[in-house]
Each structure stands twice: as structure tokens, then as C-alpha cells.
Amino acid sequence: MSGHSKWAQIKHKKVKEDAKxxxxxxxxxxxxxxxxxxxGGNPDLNPTLATAIQKAKDYNMPHENIERAIKRxxxxxxxxxxxxxxxxxxxxxxxxxxxxxxxxxxxxxxADMRSIFSRHQGNLGATGCxxxxxxxxxxxxxxxxxxxxxxxxxxxxxxAGAEDMRAQNDHYEIITFPTDLISVRKxxxxxxxxxxxxxxxxxxxxxxxxxxxxxxxxLRLMDALEEHDDVQEIYANFDIPDEILEELxxxxx
Numbered sequence: 578m579s580g581h582s583k584w585a586q587i588k589h590k591k592v593k594e595d596a597k598x599x600x601x602x603x604x605x606x607x608x609x610x611x612x613x614x615x616x617g618g619n620p621d622l623n624p625t626l627a628t629a630i631q632k633a634k635d636y637n638m639p640h641e642n643i644e645r646a647i648k649r650x651x652x653x654x655x656x657x658x659x660x661x662x663x664x665x666x667x668x669x670x671x672x673x674x675x676x677x678x679x680x681x682x683x684x685x686x687x688a689d690m691r692s693i694f695s696r697h698q699g700n701l702g703a704t705g706c707x708x709x710x711x712x713x714x715x716x717x718x719x720x721x722x723x724x725x726x727x728x729x730x731x732x733x734x735x736x737a738g739a740e741d742m743r744a745q746n747d748h749y750e751i752i753t754f755p756t757d758l759i760s761v762r763k764x765x766x767x768x769x770x771x772x773x774x775x776x777x778x779x780x781x782x783x784x785x786x787x788x789x790x791x792x793x794x795x796l797r798l799m800d801a802l803e804e805h806d807d808v809q810e811i812y813a814n815f816d817i818p819d820e821i822l823e824e825l826x827x828x829x830x
Contacts, residue, residue: 631775
């Protein structure tokens with residue numbers, strides 16, 4: 578878990594920087610479009626859409642962009658042709674990786690994913706080859722710098738329906754059932770607690786610990802996947818010691 582939460586925090590900072598340049602908006606729009614297409618345009622009746630909209634708001638995506646994406650998804654502004662595909666495989670040192678993609682060209686996406694894995698000493702596998710190693714959960718990160726009392730936060734989180742809460746070096750992480758993520762977040766905010774991030778994620782059941790050289794190879798693969806326009810989310814079961822991860826991501830503010 579610690580490896581996942583540390584990477585989640587670093588990734589969140591990276592996405593914040595991308596949001597400043599508008600690079601993240603296309604990815605967020607796709608998620609909203611597909612959620613609206615698959616479950617309807619009313620977020621009160623579509624939890625997946627509600628989560629996608631909240632994530633877009635977290636990154637300061639303009640309201641009109643959100644509304645446009647919903648209408649594209651429901652067909653009011655033309656059909657949204659994106660489809661959701663999950664690719665699974667192994668990276669260097671046997672690290673299990675799941676890649677969630679939203680694409681308008683299935684064949685191109687498959688070829689690109691295979692190429693990226695291959696170039697970075699990985700292998701794209703068959704559907705289901707690694708998904709069994711992960712559990713779908715709600716994941717909330719809260720910065721300790723907010724001065725929140727740990728016992729009070731735990732009480733609020735558990736009473737709101739959270740499964741668990743753990744203290745890491747500089748943040749707390751709260752785990753929820755996917756369906757409870759929005760309500761737990763809302764309760765936290767009602768108590769004046771603003772999460773750094775709150776999202777549906779895939780938590781590894783076990784992890785592969787990496788040394789510095791192994792970590793470099795895995796992070797190069799992760800970065801290459803994240804650079805692809807169709808990629809929405811990447812989940813992996815690596816565990817990199819804090820000091821190594823900090824050193825390798827020192828440029829991330």
C-alpha cells in the first residue's frame with residue numbers, strides 16, 4: 578500500500594502541473610464523455626459520471642467544458658466515439674501493470690500499447706493476466722500539513738463509511754468502497770477537510786519491491802504510458818522505497 582500511495586501523491590503533483598498548461602483537460606473530457614455515454618448525463622443517477630465531473634473540477638476545468646463533454650456523451654452535440662479498454666501486462670522485474678485507455682481507434686491503441694511495453698522491457702498480456710492482483714477501491718489523500726488531528730480524522734472517516742485510514746510520512750490515506758467515495762469526500766469537506774485527491778483506483782493486493790536501477794526502468798515505462806494521449810489511468814504493484822522515489826522524481830513540485 579505504501580508504494581501505491583507514494584506514487585499516487587507524486588502522480589497527483591504531476592497532473593496538477595499538466596492542468597496548469599491545459600494538458601489534462603482532453604483526458605478529463607474523454608472520461609466525462611464515456612461516463613455520460615454509458616450511464617446517462619445525470620450525475621445524481623450516474624456515480625461514474627459524478628466522480629469524473631468532480632475530478633475535472635479538482636483540476637479547475639471550466640464549467641462549459643464539463644457541460645460540453647456531458648452533451649457529447651449523451652449525443653446532444655454529436656456522438657462520442659471513444660471506447661474504454663483495459664490493457665494488462667508486466668513491466669521490468671515482473672511488475673504487474675493495468676492501463677485504462679479511452680480511444681477512438683482500438684487497433685491503433687493496441688499496437689501503441691504493445692510497442693510501449695516492448696520498448697521498456699515489458700510485455701503486454703492477455704485480458705485478466707494481472708487484474709486479479711488488484712482490488713477496486715476509493716482512495717483519498719489528505720496532506721498532514723493541514724494540521725488535522727489524526728484521531729479526529731479517523732473518527733470522521735469511519736463514521737462516513739470509510740473502510741480504513743493509514744498515516745504515511747506526510748499525508749493520510751483513506752480507503753473506501755468505490756460506491757462510497759463521493760459521500761465520504763463530501764463528509765470530509767463538511768468538516769472543513771479538503772482532500773489533495775479523491776479517486777477510484779486499483780490497489781495492489783501485494784507489491785514488488787524495487788531497487789534504484791529497477792525503479793528507473795519501471796518509472797520510464799510509467800512515464801511513456803502516461804505520455805500517450807489515449808491513456809487515462811495506470812495502476813501498478815511496484816513498491817519503491819521513499820528515498821529512491823523522491824530522488825527519481827526530484828523535479829516534481
